[in-house]
Amino acid sequence: MNLVDFMNRFSEESACEEHLISLRWPSGFCCPKCGSRNAMRVQATHRRDSENRVPLFECKDCHRQTSVTSGTIFHKSKTPLTKWFLAIYLVANDKGGIAATTLERALGVSYPTAWLMLRKIRIAMADRNAKYKLDGIVQVDDFYLGGESKGGKRGRGTEQVPVVAGISLKQGKPQYLFMDLVSDVGKRSVLKVLSRRITANVILETDGWPTYASCAEALEVQSHLITTSKDESKNETFQWLDKAISNFKKFIDGTYHGRQTDDQLYMEEYTYRYNRRGFGDRLVERLLGACAATNLNNSTYSLKVGT
Structure with a gap:
């Protein structure tokens, strides 16, 4: 439409x-x-x-x-539903993400109102993402947010914010994606994410980091395949996950200028779009449905920034 x-x-x-x-x-x-x-x-x-x-x-x-x-994200809002619906249409159709300043101008609302509307829509996306788990062949890796370290360590020794990401594959092609902020890449943090995001019967594929081996054992996955960084096929093996991560960094650095206060919801927005990239015109109706089904009082995510 x-x-x-x-x-x-x-x-x-x-x-x-x-x-x-x-x-x-x-x-x-x-x-x-x-x-x-x-x-x-x-x-x-x-x-x-x-x-x-x-x-x-x-x-x-x-x-x-x-x-x-x-029981919807519109509850007790003083903003007319006509503006809410238009906001959802604009969000659904802008693959690069829409900034609050852009929504402010498009709807004729204040910046705080536009910002809050976008956050509520992202919470609806996050709640819908949480309903699904990845299965089949699932590749998992971690990456880091926060820009380049100045004189510090890189990779898993950095002080930047760690993220665990996973992508499911079918016949070598990417299917679905998840991304989660973690406090560290130790077993306790990573296992909590994988327990929520993947089914127990997956074929897990990682780079050999010991944490993933421990998680695979704890989850009793069907099989655990390892392709280390020294393996010549690593870049080809993890090409789709690496590409998704790279595109997310461009997504957050472009529209949202690398903001650090709301990273998880930005990742939820990105993965929501990624997992529905083939929906076309149906994406607007699906997002309207997600917003209508999300009760902010029962959501995992708070309207307060950073929570």
């Missing part, structure tokens, strides 16, 4: 509300308290600015009222 068609479809608040309802309750509203489907739609006419408030569903059995936006 091009921008003109998108704007025509979602130019009215009511159109966005109806689409949000269809995303949240495709089979019809279901009361989150009692599970009843017997409900009516009401408008809080007794409240100030009632005409600008999203509609409510009132359960006819338990009488609980549920906002159309409750």
